[in-house]
Amino acid sequence: MSxxxxxxxxxxxxxxxxxxxxxxxxxxVYVIVxxxxxxxxxxxxxxxxxxxxxxxxxxxGAVYIAVTLLDRILLALIVAELxxxxxxxxxxxxxxAEPFLFxxxxxxxxxxxxxxxxxxxxxxxxxxxTNELLELGLLGALALALALAxxxxxxxxxxxxxxxxxxxxxxxxTAGL
Numbered sequence: 001m002s003x004x005x006x007x008x009x010x011x012x013x014x015x016x017x018x019x020x021x022x023x024x025x026x027x028x029v030y031v032i033v034x035x036x037x038x039x040x041x042x043x044x045x046x047x048x049x050x051x052x053x054x055x056x057x058x059x060x061g062a063v064y065i066a067v068t069l070l071d072r073i074l075l076a077l078i079v080a081e082l083x084x085x086x087x088x089x090x091x092x093x094x095x096x097a098e099p100f101l102f103x104x105x106x107x108x109x110x111x112x113x114x115x116x117x118x119x120x121x122x123x124x125x126x127x128x129x130t131n132e133l134l135e136l137g138l139l140g141a142l143a144l145a146l147a148l149a150x151x152x153x154x155x156x157x158x159x160x161x162x163x164x165x166x167x168x169x170x171x172x173x174t175a176g177l
Contacts, residue, residue: 030090034083041079048072067117074110078103098153105146112139 048069055065085099115136124132 034086037079037083041076044072044076071110071113074106078106101146101150108139108143
């Protein structure tokens with residue numbers, strides 16, 4: 001009687017070692033990116049405080065100060081959402097679309113704020129005004145498209161990074177990162 005073939009390939013220990021090494025390198029990269037995002041968030045907050053203090057010292061208008069502060073807050077929210085997404089990827093081993101859609105939506109709102117503030121502070125006319133208004137309209141359409149995409153992703157039942165506590169870690173499918 002012949003022996004059944006061995007189901008484990010002869011290089012199985014090597015394959016396990018390579019997979020484990022790549023997973024370890026991946027974790028190190030995630031930690032480095034997380035630390036850099038955290039540094040960026042701290043620098044954004046410090047920059048926001050510095051900009052507001054300078055604007056107050058230079059007797060800038062309240063609207064200018066508010067727009068500057070709101071701009072920095074939205075930038076900090078983008079970084080925070082990226083950190084949240086990175087944490088989700090590390091904990092669950094999968095990448096989902098919804099957090100990136102939120103980052104895009106926040107970025108669009110931030111740009112709308114900047115364009116609107118520019119329109120208020122400058123007296124544009126002719127082609128320059130048309131270009132600014134066209135950009136504002138396209139940004140508005142993009143904001144609506146991103147909001148619709150977020151709605152559709154949520155309605156489809158795809159998990160988002162915001163429900164980390166709702167699903168046990170063992171039920172999360174892995175996405176061969």
